[in-house]
Amino acid sequence: MREVVCALCDTRQPVAASCSNCGVAFGRWFCPICVFFDDDLTRGQFHCHFCGICRVGGRENFYHCDRCGSCLSVALRGSHACVDEAMKRCCPVCFEYLFDSVRAISVLPRCGHVLHQDCLSALLQRGSATCPICMKSSVAPAQQQQLWRSLDEAVAATPMPEEYAAVIVPILCNDCGARSSVRLHVVGHKCAGCGGYNTRRV
Numbered sequence: 001m002r003e004v005v006c007a008l009c010d011t012r013q014p015v016a017a018s019c020s021n022c023g024v025a026f027g028r029w030f031c032p033i034c035v036f037f038d039d040d041l042t043r044g045q046f047h048c049h050f051c052g053i054c055r056v057g058g059r060e061n062f063y064h065c066d067r068c069g070s071c072l073s074v075a076l077r078g079s080h081a082c083v084d085e086a087m088k089r090c091c092p093v094c095f096e097y098l099f100d101s102v103r104a105i106s107v108l109p110r111c112g113h114v115l116h117q118d119c120l121s122a123l124l125q126r127g128s129a130t131c132p133i134c135m136k137s138s139v140a141p142a143q144q145q146q147l148w149r150s151l152d153e154a155v156a157a158t159p160m161p162e163e164y165a166a167v168i169v170p171i172l173c174n175d176c177g178a179r180s181s182v183r184l185h186v187v188g189h190k191c192a193g194c195g196g197y198n199t200r201r202v
Helices: 117-125 141-156
Strands: 003-005 012-014 029-031 036-038 046-048 053-055 062-065 070-073 105-107 114-116 168-173 179-183 199-201
Touching: 046 062, 105 117, 114 117
Parallel strands: none
Antiparallel strands: 003 012, 029 036, 046 053, 062 070, 105 114, 168 179, 168 199
C-alpha cells in the first residue's frame, strides 16, 4: 500500500499517520514499515525489525530469538530448547501458521517444538502429554515427575494376570532414547534409563 484516502475529507495521499489535508489521525497506532493502523492501544503493538512485522503483547514482554527466528516471551530467555526457524511452520494441532499468529504460544521444554498455548491445553485435557511432532514429553519436569510417581503407584496397584506376569517386552523411550527390556504391564512400561513412562514397544 502506497496511498491512503482520508474517510473525512476524501484526500488521496501517501501513507502517513495522519491526513495531510485535515490533520485527522488514521489510527492511534501507526507503523510506517508494515503500513499498519490500529486504534486499540491495549493490544501493546510493537514492530520487530528482525521479524519484519508488527506484533502485539508489549515490547517489554518479548525478545527476538535469532535461532528460533521469532519473538518469544522474556520468560523463555536462556531457558528454552531452540529449534531452527521453529516459528516458521504451522501449529501441529490447529495448523495455523505460527510466525504471524496473534495467539499465545508454548515452547515445549524437552524438544523446543512450538504450538499454541490453547492447543497444548486441549491436548493435556485429552490426556496427551507428548509433543505431537516428536512424541517427547510436553509437560514441565516437575509435572512430569508427579505423573511418573502416579504411574508407579498405578503399576504397583495393578498386578498382571499370572500368565503375563513373566512376559518381557523391548521398549524405546521417547524422551531419552534408551532401549530396555521390561515386564509387560497394562498401565505402562518404565524406562530403565530415565525412569519415565513415555515409552513405546519396539
